[in-house]
Amino acid sequence: MKQKFADKVCVVTGAASGIGRELAICLAEQGARLAISDVNEAGLAETVELLKPMGVDVHSCRLDVADKRAVYAYPNILLQHFSRVDQLYNNAGISGGGRSIAETPDSVIDRVMDINLNSVLHMSRAFLPHLTAQPGSVLVNISSLNGFLAQPNIAIYCTTKFAVRGLTEAMRADALMRGEDIQIVVVHPGGVKTNIANAKPGDAELSSAREREQAEKLRKMYQEKFLTYPARDAAMDILNGVAKGKTRIVVTPHAKRLDYLVRFLPTSYIKLVVQSMQRMSRKAG
Numbered sequence: 302m303k304q305k306f307a308d309k310v311c312v313v314t315g316a317a318s319g320i321g322r323e324l325a326i327c328l329a330e331q332g333a334r335l336a337i338s339d340v341n342e343a344g345l346a347e348t349v350e351l352l353k354p355m356g357v358d359v360h361s362c363r364l365d366v367a368d369k370r371a372v373y374a375y376p377n378i379l380l381q382h383f384s385r386v387d388q389l390y391n392n393a394g395i396s397g398g399g400r401s402i403a404e405t406p407d408s409v410i411d412r413v414m415d416i417n418l419n420s421v422l423h424m425s426r427a428f429l430p431h432l433t434a435q436p437g438s439v440l441v442n443i444s445s446l447n448g449f450l451a452q453p454n455i456a457i458y459c460t461t462k463f464a465v466r467g468l469t470e471a472m473r474a475d476a477l478m479r480g481e482d483i484q485i486v487v488v489h490p491g492g493v494k495t496n497i498a499n500a501k502p503g504d505a506e507l508s509s510a511r512e513r514e515q516a517e518k519l520r521k522m523y524q525e526k527f528l529t530y531p532a533r534d535a536a537m538d539i540l541n542g543v544a545k546g547k548t549r550i551v552v553t554p555h556a557k558r559l560d561y562l563v564r565f566l567p568t569s570y571i572k573l574v575v576q577s578m579q580r581m582s583r584k585a586g
Contacts, residue, residue: 302331302540302541302544303331303332305331305540305543305544306328306331306332306333306388306540306544307331307332307333308332308333308334309333309334309387309388310333310334310335310336310379310383310385310386310387310388311328311333311334311335311336311387311388311389311390312336312337312338312379312386312388312389312390312428313325313328313335313336313337313338313390313392314338314339314364314366314390314391314392314393314420314424315338315339315366315392315393315394316337316338316339316345316348316361316392317339317340317341317342317343317344317345317347317348318339318341318344318348318495318496319493319495319496319532320392320443320490320493320495320532320535320536320539321337321339321390321392321393322344322347322348322351322532323532323533323535323536323537324390324392324536324539324540325337325348325352326348326351326352326355326533326536327533327536327537327540328540329352329355329357329359330355331540332357333357333388334357334358334359334383335352335357335358335359335360336359336360336361336379336382336383336386337349337359337360337361338361338362338363338364338366338375338393339363339364339393340363340364340365340366340393342363345361345363346361348361349361358383360379360382360383362378366393366416366420366423366424367412367415367416367419367420369419369423372420372423372424372427373423373427375424375427376427376428376431380431385431385434385435386428386431386432386435386438387432387435387437387438387439388432388438388439388440388441389424389425389428389432389439389440389441390441390443391420391421391424391425391440391441391442391443392441392443393416393420394416394417394443394445395412395413395416395417396413396455396458397409397410397412397413397417397455397457397458397461399454399455400454401453401454401456402456402457405456405457409457410457413457413458413461414457414460414461417458417461417462417465418460418461418464418465418468421442421465421468422468425440425442425468425472428440429472432483433476433481433482433483436482437482437483437484438482438483438484439483439484439485439486439543440472440483440484440485440486441486441487441488441539441543442465442468442469442485442486442487442488443465443488443490444462444463444465444466444469444487444488444489444490445458445462445489445490446489446490446491446492446551446553446555446556446559446560447459447462447463448462448463448465448466448487448489449463449466449489449559449560449563450559450560450562450563450570450574451571451574452574452578453574453575453578454578465487466487466489469485469486469487470487472485473485473548484543484546484548485548486542486543486547486548486549486550487548487549487550488539488542488550488551488552489549489550489551489552489556489560490530490535490552490553490556491530491551491552491553491554491555491556491557491559492528492529492530492553492555492556493528493530493531493532493535493552493553494528494529494530494531494532495528495532530552530553530555535552535553538550538552539552
């Protein structure tokens, strides 16, 4: 696997925690040179400290992927440091919702769309000319199990993650049509132990203390029951898949089972998902 990443310049967004941090660490272990970014400067500094003992070349900077101007300026900043870019991991993302699409505030919709979808689109557009200039380059977009499976009360999140899947597959089609030597990958992680459940805009706008209390109970139950797969294992699954030349990677056994469920019950799986969520809500009380 090491030859796929050794001495490659790898860009990782959302590297302050979770899968992004572990991707950076695992890539460093494989001998990659790293450009890491996040809006969370304290968490990003911690990632840099974890990378220091490995002695790899690291460029670190604050980047708000929702800032289109900053996104399009970013490649030139990195080219001044590394002179090339070989791999891009569009990992930054947030959760969003907790309510039906009709009840979700416009501000939450706009924020989730900007970070989860628009940033992937614009980061890809900004970096593609530089990636395609390097033979054997890699572009990885992190979607979610909610990029193939819908759930209640997270419609805007599902919208962005389904769209990331479609965008990635369309970019792969573009590359094949042009004969470009680039591996374009969509990743569907399941319940990985990260901070994404806490990075959810809109909870402060819940109308009552009871609503906020129930939302917190549901989030805690969801974290304890479903967000259990180690982030490092998820990162290694992604890199192993990339090294094997895969273009679609489903992470966690739970997500793989749900992938099969959707394939075999493409119209009726939603009823099963809703029934499961209703049982969870009753337990949260």
